[in-house]
Amino acid sequence: MTGLSGLIGGALHRELAGKYALRALNRRPVAGVECHLADLGDLDAIRPAFAEVDAVVHLGAAAGDNNTPADIMRSNVTGTYNVFEAARLAGVARVIFASSGATVSGWEKDPPLSHLVAGRYDEAKGVTRLTHESPMRPSGLYGASKIWGEALARHYADAYGMSMICVRIGRVHEGDRPASVRDFSVWCSQRDVVSMILRCLQAPASVRFDVFFATSDNRWNYRDLDHPKTVLGWTPLDHAEDYRS
DSSP, rough: SSSSSSSSHHHHHHHHHHTTTOOOEEESSSSSEEEEOOOOHHHHHHHGGGGGOEEEOOOOOOOOSSSOOOIIIIIIIIHHHHHHHHHHHOOOEEEEEEEEEGGGGGGGGSTHHHHHTTGGGGGOOOOOOOTTTTTTSSSSSHHHHHHHHHHHHHHHHHHHHOEEEEEEBBBOOSSSSSSSHHHHHHHHOHHHHHHHHHHHHHSSOOOOEEEEEEEOTTTTBOOHHHHHHHHHHOOOOGGGGOOOO
């Protein structure tokens, strides 16, 4: 796992500890886990972490548009290529790529989604949920870098026969509850994102390439959750509305 010391990585670690043999590829140690310390931007440095690994969960990234373009390029573009290539060279069968709802969040600029994420629900008429086949529309360089990762995953599945699964993760918070009006559409609980990644790990080998949205079962969600239910049997358990004050 890359990014094991992050928020989602920590939640996944708590769930998987004692059930799977874990190895972390991180910049800093994680207590109780075999760690390989290296920068994702250095392919030769990260390759030893992939030896004798069955599956890779690639969570590590420069998250959000508060990062510099150079950091996003090194971590999310070059770094994702390096992770996929190191996995290929090591004979890893499956890579789960932490993509993002930022790949499509640019659609929130226009009605009716602009009304929906602003909490103007009476004005949000005619909302059709975006699916994994909807056109991409990133809201910034971070989202664009995740589109690159999904396209690269498609290439590795086609060219090398690897199972490459992309999860477009919604808004996950340390407090594990919605923190803004927009979150009532795009929030994903830690429990729900962890269960999604577990379903991806356990998916049959016939799932060679796919893209899934991961949000909680929010009343005002605009991202399709039927596809992961059909393919993976995954259904989120939590609801942003439960946190309305």
